[in-house]
Amino acid sequence: xxxxxxxxxxxxxxxxxxxxxxxxxxxxxxxxxxxxxxxxxxxxxxxxxxxxxxxxxxxxxxxxxxxxxxxxxxxxxxxxxxxxxxxxxxxxxxxxxxxxxxxxxxxxxxxxxxxxxxxxxxxxxxxxxxxxxxxxxxxxxxxxxxxxxxxxxxxxxxxxxxxxxxxxxxxxxxxxxxxxxxxxxxxxxxxxxxxxxxxxxxxxxxxxxxxxxxxxxxxxxxxxxxxxxxxxxxxxxxxxx
Amino acid sequence: xxxxxxxxxxxxxxxxxxxxxxxxxxxxxxxxxxxxxxxxxxxxxxxxxxxxxxxxxxxxxxxxxxxxxxxxxxxxxxxxxxxxxxxxxxxxxxxxxxxxxxxxxxxxxxxxxxxxxxxxxxxxxxxxxxxxxxxxxxxxxxxxxxxxxxxxxxxxxxxxxxxxxxxxxxxxxxxxxxxxxxxxxxxxxxxxxxxxxxxxxxxxxxxxxxxxxxxxxxxxxxxxxxxxxxxxxxxxxxxxx
DNA sequence: AGCTTTATGCGTTGCTATTACGCAAATTTT
DNA sequence: AAAATTTGCGTAATAGCAACGCATAAAGCT
Numbered sequence: 001x002x003x004x005x006x007x008x009x010x011x012x013x014x015x016x017x018x019x020x021x022x023x024x025x026x027x028x029x030x031x032x033x034x035x036x037x038x039x040x041x042x043x044x045x046x047x048x049x050x051x052x053x054x055x056x057x058x059x060x061x062x063x064x065x066x067x068x069x070x071x072x073x074x075x076x077x078x079x080x081x082x083x084x085x086x087x088x089x090x091x092x093x094x095x096x097x098x099x100x101x102x103x104x105x106x107x108x109x110x111x112x113x114x115x116x117x118x119x120x121x122x123x124x125x126x127x128x129x130x131x132x133x134x135x136x137x138x139x140x141x142x143x144x145x146x147x148x149x150x151x152x153x154x155x156x157x158x159x160x161x162x163x164x165x166x167x168x169x170x171x172x173x174x175x176x177x178x179x180x181x182x183x184x185x186x187x188x189x190x191x192x193x194x195x196x197x198x199x200x201x202x203x204x205x206x207x208x209x210x211x212x213x214x215x216x217x218x219x220x221x222x223x224x225x226x227x228x229x230x231x232x233x234x235x236x237x238x239x240x241x
Numbered sequence: 242x243x244x245x246x247x248x249x250x251x252x253x254x255x256x257x258x259x260x261x262x263x264x265x266x267x268x269x270x271x272x273x274x275x276x277x278x279x280x281x282x283x284x285x286x287x288x289x290x291x292x293x294x295x296x297x298x299x300x301x302x303x304x305x306x307x308x309x310x311x312x313x314x315x316x317x318x319x320x321x322x323x324x325x326x327x328x329x330x331x332x333x334x335x336x337x338x339x340x341x342x343x344x345x346x347x348x349x350x351x352x353x354x355x356x357x358x359x360x361x362x363x364x365x366x367x368x369x370x371x372x373x374x375x376x377x378x379x380x381x382x383x384x385x386x387x388x389x390x391x392x393x394x395x396x397x398x399x400x401x402x403x404x405x406x407x408x409x410x411x412x413x414x415x416x417x418x419x420x421x422x423x424x425x426x427x428x429x430x431x432x433x434x435x436x437x438x439x440x441x442x443x444x445x446x447x448x449x450x451x452x453x454x455x456x457x458x459x460x461x462x463x464x465x466x467x468x469x470x471x472x473x474x475x476x477x478x479x480x481x482x
Numbered sequence: 483a484g485c486t487t488t489a490t491g492c493g494t495t496g497c498t499a500t501t502a503c504g505c506a507a508a509t510t511t512t
Numbered sequence: 513a514a515a516a517t518t519t520g521c522g523t524a525a526t527a528g529c530a531a532c533g534c535a536t537a538a539a540g541c542t
Contacts, residue, residue, distance in 0.1 A: 012302035013254035061253040095308040
């Protein structure tokens with residue numbers, strides 16, 4: 001254990017944290033993963049004790065190779081979720097001088113997209129909880145603003161990059177995909193035009209699962225064509241609204 | 242002057258800097274502003290002494306309200322250029338554990354666009370110099386990578402937001418505007434289609450400067466319609482390529 | 483059970499935007 | 513003087529997009 005006051009510098013240094021906004025989709029609406037701040041182990045986490053906050057924590061100056069690694073490590077520690085560093089998308093720095101009452105703390109904010117249906121079992125329910133975006137409580141520090149910024153960044157990104165793969169289960173239906181887009185963009189699309197567009201991109205593969213499609217009301221099942229999907233991510237596209 | 246070893250912390254803290262990639266356009270090609278690192282005042286700047294680098298410097302933990310302010314302050318100190326905080330666009334954090342040989346330094350990277358023709362006089366030529374993007378020397382730290390990332394970010398942003406206003410002189414011609422876009426995107430557009438598109442956006446106002454247009458070869462002069470320009474920035478648009 | 487409402491897939495039509503060019507005039511280059 | 517270049521103005525063909533109709537089966541309702 002480190003002794004108090006062991007680390008000295010010629011000039012004042014800020015603390016640096018990585019915070020993560022983890023979005024999940026349950027087939028109906030967009031959710032976000034929050035943790036409850038406790039006065040458990042570290043004395044430094046007592047600020048805003050008991051309040052809800054984004055998962056995240058301090059950069060380990062000596063061990064964390066990059067900030068993305070900090071985000072990954074802290075998410076695992078605080079919520080049980082294991083994501084790879086690549087899945088964290090950095091979207092901004094929050095550096096306001098008063099944002100943490102204890103000392104100067106700069107946070108590098110990230111967002112990540114996960115298949116809620118698959119990861120729900122892995123999230124440590126004692127510490128973490130999924131909240132509907134519409135029912136998020138007020139958060140510690142400036143995490144309200146960070147969350148708002150993350151959502152508007154996701155909203156922007158989705159116009160130019162497909163995001164379904166990260167959020168939907170492997171097999172899904174077109175109405176599900178459309179609902180996902182509508183949840184994120186907060187708009188409504190015409191059913192048939194949306195279907196045409198998605199099919200036109202060539203990122204969907206029909207799934208034959210034995211069940212002979214009974215009626216027109218049972219939606220056709222799809223999976224993503226990973227190859228075309230990634231190509232489209234690289235090239236970018238434009239989804240109107 | 243601060244005494245040595247005055248600032249102590251329970252856990253190690255990183256240093257935090259703000260670095261800026263300042264792009265300018267001289268009517269022909271895109272340029273970037275670099276500084277020559279010297280062993281002048283601060284002992285801490287001796288790393289990579291004599292090499293070219295991006296302007297930037299350490300966050301003043303006690304005085305700088307935000308990282309953007311650090312960027313603004315350091316740019317002024319190092320190059321003489323005065324920009325407002327809003328003109329700095331943050332595009333990423335560089336946090337590799339080995340990126341600075343002295344200690345752990347996290348940098349928040351920004352880019353800015355300026356009218357080269359107007360600011361050239363303000364840049365302190367003793368310390369700073371404008372380089373063509375094609376002739377940039379190899380840079381200190383990981384600044385090569387930061388510069389590459391800034392350029393590709395600018396390239397992305399220009400697809401969805403007009404950028405001419407920030408880079409061109411107040412009065413300019415359509416060929417100039419097209420050349421700017423072509424310089425950034427590294428592609429060629431069809432002259433007439435480009436003109437049609439720009440006119441269609443409604444952000445151009447023809448300038449009557451007495452000179453009765455001699456021949457068709459003297460390009461028509463324009464200025465930006467600031468109101469429509471800003472509206473377009475807000476809404477976003479899509480420039481194909 | 484029988485009727486109404488809703489969800490899904492497959493299309494069509496008109497409109498707008500985009501692309502790929504042609505042409506004339508004047509300047510610059512050779 | 514001739515040739516090549518640059519600029520503005522225009523047009524035809526095409527592709528993409530938005531708005532909408534129709535048939536069918538499931539789900540909801542009385």
